[in-house]
Amino acid sequence: MSEFTLAEQAYQQLRDRIVRLEFAPGDVLREDELRATLGIGRTPIREAIQRLAREHFVVVVPRQGMFVAGIDVSELSMLFETRTVLEPYAARLAASRGEEAHWDSMTAALDGTLAALSDPADLLAIDRRCHELIWEAAGNRFLLDTLDTLYAQSDRLWHLYLSDVADMSDAVADHGVILEALRAGDGDRVAELVEAHVRSFDEQIRDAVTERLTSPLG
Numbered sequence: 001m002s003e004f005t006l007a008e009q010a011y012q013q014l015r016d017r018i019v020r021l022e023f024a025p026g027d028v029l030r031e032d033e034l035r036a037t038l039g040i041g042r043t044p045i046r047e048a049i050q051r052l053a054r055e056h057f058v059v060v061v062p063r064q065g066m067f068v069a070g071i072d073v074s075e076l077s078m079l080f081e082t083r084t085v086l087e088p089y090a091a092r093l094a095a096s097r098g099e100e101a102h103w104d105s106m107t108a109a110l111d112g113t114l115a116a117l118s119d120p121a122d123l124l125a126i127d128r129r130c131h132e133l134i135w136e137a138a139g140n141r142f143l144l145d146t147l148d149t150l151y152a153q154s155d156r157l158w159h160l161y162l163s164d165v166a167d168m169s170d171a172v173a174d175h176g177v178i179l180e181a182l183r184a185g186d187g188d189r190v191a192e193l194v195e196a197h198v199r200s201f202d203e204q205i206r207d208a209v210t211e212r213l214t215s216p217l218g
Helices: 005-020 031-038 042-054 073-097 100-110 120-138 139-163 167-186 187-214
Strands: 058-061 064-069
Touching: 005 031, 005 042, 005 139, 031 042, 042 058, 073 120, 073 139, 073 167, 073 187, 100 120, 100 167, 120 139, 120 167, 139 167, 167 187
Parallel strands: none
Antiparallel strands: 058 064
């Protein structure tokens, strides 16, 4: 396996663990422990850490170590204002560039909704898959990479604030209507729907953060 592939593997595994809070904000990341846990060598892990640092999942402090980045509540507005611009743009591109194979895959993902209703994490996985298919259909790898990172940051916020209380069924249901607009090639309509979808998630996160900050037990 090439160094590039190993670095990508290390990156994906580490990011997933950070997003799911297996590595919580502030946790120390020790290279020797990561090598033992992942079964991957020093160079790919260092490359993965550098990439995660660029994407603000990890903070590297010279002579002190590597730490899982905290989640700065003050930056929530920047995260979601970026998503509310780029996600609708990607959806508009997808409406004109997407193929039936993309929408068939999206249909297949949504077909799993009923079985996932009892598990919010499974519903979130369906939501993510629908977004991924829209990004792929947009046909712009730079946009895809950016949105993938932004979604992962939003995903981490969901695990931190909403995983125990959020009802993801409405979010997944949104994708059924979005899919209809995509199949119809209606770029304006799908952009409008996707923006509303992202804003709704933003509002849930803001409400949860506000409640956590104002709670006497927070």
